[in-house]
Amino acid sequence: MSKISDIDIITLIFGVIDELNEMLPADNRLAKSEDTKLSGSGGGLDSLGMVNLIVALEQKLSSWLGHDVGLIDDRAMQQDSSPFRTIGTLAEFIKNIPPE
Numbered sequence: 246m247s248k249i250s251d252i253d254i255i256t257l258i259f260g261v262i263d264e265l266n267e268m269l270p271a272d273n274r275l276a277k278s279e280d281t282k283l284s285g286s287g288g289g290l291d292s293l294g295m296v297n298l299i300v301a302l303e304q305k306l307s308s309w310l311g312h313d314v315g316l317i318d319d320r321a322m323q324q325d326s327s328p329f330r331t332i333g334t335l336a337e338f339i340k341n342i343p344p345e
Contacts, residue, residue, distance in 0.1 A: 249309060254336045255279070257309070261301045262332070265294060279333030288330075295329065306339065314342065 249257075259277045266274040275281050275289045282288045284295055299316050306314040316328075316339070328338030 249306075249339075251336070251340060253309075254339050255332070257305050258302065258332055258336055258339075261298060261305065264301060265290075265298060268297075269294075277332075279331065279336065281332045283331060283335065284327060284329045299329075302335075302339070316342075 262275050262277055262281075269275075273289065275283075283290050283298070290298060303314050303316055306316075326334070328334050
């Protein structure tokens with residue numbers, strides 16, 4: 246994925262977090278940090294919140310890159326650890342999506 250930098254990926258994720266936080270109660274909002282847990286034990290998102298995050302990211306990435314991007318695929322499901330654990334692991338996963 247050469248068209249988008251690491252900083253752009255984090256900025257894009259943080260923008261989606263801002264959108265999600267508008268819908269969440271103040272005490273459930275996600276911090277914009279690479280260490281913020283998204284899923285699993287202590288994760289900040291329930292299943293619907295995770296779906297909203299993934300769909301919004303796919304739309305923004307597809308728009309940015311000019312082609313469809315899917316985050317839920319065999320590559321994501323076959324990893325030993327979920328790429329959706331933290332903002333940082335998600336950013337790393339996005340960075341390594343093969344180009345179209």
